[in-house]
Amino acid sequence: MIAIPAPDIEHLASDREALLTLLFDWARAGWIRDLDAAFADQLAQLSPEADSACLLAAALVSHLAGQGHLLLDLQQLQTTPRALIAVQPQDTQAELVTPERVITALASSNLASSWETALSRWSAVGTGAGSEPLVLVGTRLYLRRYWRHEQRIAAAVDARVAQTTDWPPADARALLDCLFSPDEKNAVNARWQKIACALGARTPFAVITGGPGTGKTTTVIRLLALLQSLSLQTGQATLRIALAAPTGKAAARLNESIAEQVDALSKIALPEGAQAAIPKEVKTLHRLLGARPTTRHFYYHARRPLPFDMVVVDEASMVDIEMMAALLDALPPHARLVLLGDKDQLASVEAGAVLGNLCQRADAGHYRDATARWVEATTAYSLASDYLDEAGRPLDQTVAKLRHSFRFEGNSGIGQLAEAINAGNAPEALAIITGKQYTDLARIKLSASAPYKALTSLAIEGRKDSEDARGLRHYLTEVRRQEQRPAATAGKDTWDAWAKAILKAHTAFQLLTPLRQGPYGVNALNERIEQALTHEGLVQKPDDTTRWYEGRPVLVTGNDYGLKLMNGDIGITLYAPQQFDSATDDSSVTLRVAFPDGKGGIRWVLPSRLQRIETVYAMTVHKSQGSEFDHTALVMPDTLSPILTRELIYTAVTRAKKTFTLLSPGDETEQGLLARAIERRIQRHSQLFA
Numbered sequence: 001m002i003a004i005p006a007p008d009i010e011h012l013a014s015d016r017e018a019l020l021t022l023l024f025d026w027a028r029a030g031w032i033r034d035l036d037a038a039f040a041d042q043l044a045q046l047s048p049e050a051d052s053a054c055l056l057a058a059a060l061v062s063h064l065a066g067q068g069h070l071l072l073d074l075q076q077l078q079t080t081p082r083a084l085i086a087v088q089p090q091d092t093q094a095e096l097v098t099p100e101r102v103i104t105a106l107a108s109s110n111l112a113s114s115w116e117t118a119l120s121r122w123s124a125v126g127t128g129a130g131s132e133p134l135v136l137v138g139t140r141l142y143l144r145r146y147w148r149h150e151q152r153i154a155a156a157v158d159a160r161v162a163q164t165t166d167w168p169p170a171d172a173r174a175l176l177d178c179l180f181s182p183d184e185k186n187a188v189n190a191r192w193q194k195i196a197c198a199l200g201a202r203t204p205f206a207v208i209t210g211g212p213g214t215g216k217t218t219t220v221i222r223l224l225a226l227l228q229s230l231s232l233q234t235g236q237a238t239l240r241i242a243l244a245a246p247t248g249k250a251a252a253r254l255n256e257s258i259a260e261q262v263d264a265l266s267k268i269a270l271p272e273g274a275q276a277a278i279p280k281e282v283k284t285l286h287r288l289l290g291a292r293p294t295t296r297h298f299y300y301h302a303r304r305p306l307p308f309d310m311v312v313v314d315e316a317s318m319v320d321i322e323m324m325a326a327l328l329d330a331l332p333p334h335a336r337l338v339l340l341g342d343k344d345q346l347a348s349v350e351a352g353a354v355l356g357n358l359c360q361r362a363d364a365g366h367y368r369d370a371t372a373r374w375v376e377a378t379t380a381y382s383l384a385s386d387y388l389d390e391a392g393r394p395l396d397q398t399v400a401k402l403r404h405s406f407r408f409e410g411n412s413g414i415g416q417l418a419e420a421i422n423a424g425n426a427p428e429a430l431a432i433i434t435g436k437q438y439t440d441l442a443r444i445k446l447s448a449s450a451p452y453k454a455l456t457s458l459a460i461e462g463r464k465d466s467e468d469a470r471g472l473r474h475y476l477t478e479v480r481r482q483e484q485r486p487a488a489t490a491g492k493d494t495w496d497a498w499a500k501a502i503l504k505a506h507t508a509f510q511l512l513t514p515l516r517q518g519p520y521g522v523n524a525l526n527e528r529i530e531q532a533l534t535h536e537g538l539v540q541k542p543d544d545t546t547r548w549y550e551g552r553p554v555l556v557t558g559n560d561y562g563l564k565l566m567n568g569d570i571g572i573t574l575y576a577p578q579q580f581d582s583a584t585d586d587s588s589v590t591l592r593v594a595f596p597d598g599k600g601g602i603r604w605v606l607p608s609r610l611q612r613i614e615t616v617y618a619m620t621v622h623k624s625q626g627s628e629f630d631h632t633a634l635v636m637p638d639t640l641s642p643i644l645t646r647e648l649i650y651t652a653v654t655r656a657k658k659t660f661t662l663l664s665p666g667d668e669t670e671q672g673l674l675a676r677a678i679e680r681r682i683q684r685h686s687q688l689f690a
């Protein structure tokens with residue numbers, strides 16, 4: 001712990017040098033970033049008139065941006081200063097000047113009688129039109145960059161929402177009845193899917209949200225089929241459509257399900273050419289926009305718009321405010337945008353929570369009469385009165401929530417658990433996970449004396465009681481199975497097929513943890529599991545200093561455009577020929593890392609070329625967004641941390657396709673960490689669509 005000398009708090013208000021020193025001390029203690037203190041310091045040098053209150057506000061708005069918030073609410077400075085900077089409980093016992101004390105002292109000093117007044121007089125603060133680094137709107141202070149992103153996104157969405165038109169519904173009705181036949185046995189469960197298509201056809205902007213397996217992909221493919229069919233029927237050119245996802249992993253996953261869903265359309269009698277006009281390739285947003293390695297700018301932007309009439313973005317909860325603003329900038333004004341995602345998942349790693357903002361009112365619908373009439377005319381479904389609201393906003397009319405999970409039917413523990421977590425019902429969630437009524441759920445208590453024994457055993461062997469609850473042994477056995485291994489002289493296709501089977505086996509299990517550091521953080525767990533696997537003989541490290549060995553799974557932690565690898569991609573290290581199609585014997589094999597190339601093949605990369613990777617026996621919940629695994633296990637930490645929230649637990653549970661196991665070092669009681677996490681929501685400060 002770092003001891004920070006206590007300055008005279010009373011004089012801080014009039015002594016800005018002392019305040020700046022204190023900000024750098026906070027940075028040393030890890031309470032804020034160096035960047036935050038440096039930002040205030042830089043502004044102080046540029047504007048001698050800035051007082052301590054202003055500089056503190058500047059450091060705080062920068063600090064909050066690092067936490068994902070878009071703004072600093074000055075009212076919060078007065079009412080809940082403690083919530084602005086997270087300070088570890090052990091730090092408060094030392095002789096430290098906590099941010100809370102400083103904020104409170106400055107708030108009550110004469111100089112800062114009103115934060116708004118002080119800030120509005122400061123030359124570094126503007127109201128938007130100029131180029132000041134900070135923007136003040138009412139009681140909300142922004143970094144200019146985020147204020148601009150909010151403005152641009154809101155304007156682009158509003159412009160599309162305003163183009164809502166009720167064209168002759170009969171055209172859509174016949175097609176929607178083909179796509180969602182009222183006679184199908186699933187018709188009742190698919191009703192919100194049909195409604196989502198009707199809403200998506202009415203406005204060139206649509207949001208389709210829903211939990212895992214509710215049919216977001218199925219629905220959007222049918223929406224595309226509907227729109228292409230309508231274009232063909234009315235003699236217009238078909239739409240040029242692009243499909244995108246925020247990460248390579250999410251794009252690769254979507255690639256697989258899209259192809260299946262598009263092929264399934266052949267069973268439906270659509271106009272000639274409609275099915276063929278739906279693309280199957282999903283790109284990352286970076287690739288779609290033409291990211292350039294050395295700059296934050298994209299090839300496509302407002303002056304050089306994307307050559308598409310419609311863009312669909314899946315896993316939109318992971319899209320941060322900057323990327324969303326860049327996408328909307330690059331979208332031609334006439335182009336449609338459809339966003340898909342689960343609004344209840346963790347928000348993007350970077351600042352903003354755009355999908356969450358768009359869907360804040362999705363649970364209750366808020367559909368107006370005109371919308372209800374459109375839905376009834378096109379789908380024959382009448383919206384229940386619970387979802388109607390004549391005061392609903394134009395944006396509400398474009399958001400559809402899918403409410404039936406086709407993956408988790410009524411008897412699924414994962415489905416029930418996810419629902420209880422989402423509802424913030426901790427007692428119910430605890431009863432579900434600690435009771436024994438669901439075979440797809442298990443809870444393992446880690447003993448205080450030997451916590452890693454049960455943990456590594458679960459990670460390696462899985463749960464013995466279920467075929468769907470495998471552990472790491474499953475894919476490592478595939479790696480070691482000699483009879484499956486291609487001959488060195490086999491061609492690339494054969495090697496790709498082998499690697500693909502191993503990568504698929506690898507998705508059978510993933511261990512997740514909320515944290516990076518600490519005894520149950522990702523670093524410690526990876527080390528423990530690697531040791532245990534070596535002990536079991538499942539992996540063979542040539543020596544203790546070598547990081548690379550066959551079977552090592554790695555996660556890419558930063559985009560590498562040269563290698564065509566994206567943040568979040570997972571690869572497995574395997575012995576393979578140095579040069580495919582020209583290997584002569586087994587001596588020509590070497591360690592290479594096999595990554596899915598997103599087009600159904602494998603990208604083989606030499607370990608020495610990989611700069612930003614880490615071992616991934618365990619993965620943080622944040623990094624697991626956009627991925628799914630048959631069996632997912634979550635390790636709870638042993639102490640409460642600000643990172644433990646409802647969204648994080650929900651995201652972890654819903655990564656599981658078939659079984660979920662909770663591993664916890666403590667007792668899961670109503671005072672336990674799980675219950676406290678479920679009760680705590682992430683509130684990212686933003687005014688977007690508020």
Ligand SMILES: Nc1ncnc2c1ncn2[C@@H]1O[C@H](COP(=O)(O)OP(=O)(O)OP(=O)(O)O)[C@@H](O)[C@H]1O
Binds near residue numbers: 186216
């Ligand atoms: N209307 C429907 N009728 C029958 N099966 C359906 C329907 N909609 C979806 N499904 C099935 O439910 C499963 C999940 O569908 P889909 O992949 O579209 O959901 P999703 O919400 O995109 O899932 P994810 O959580 O993986 O993103 C698939 O097997 C799909 O075939």
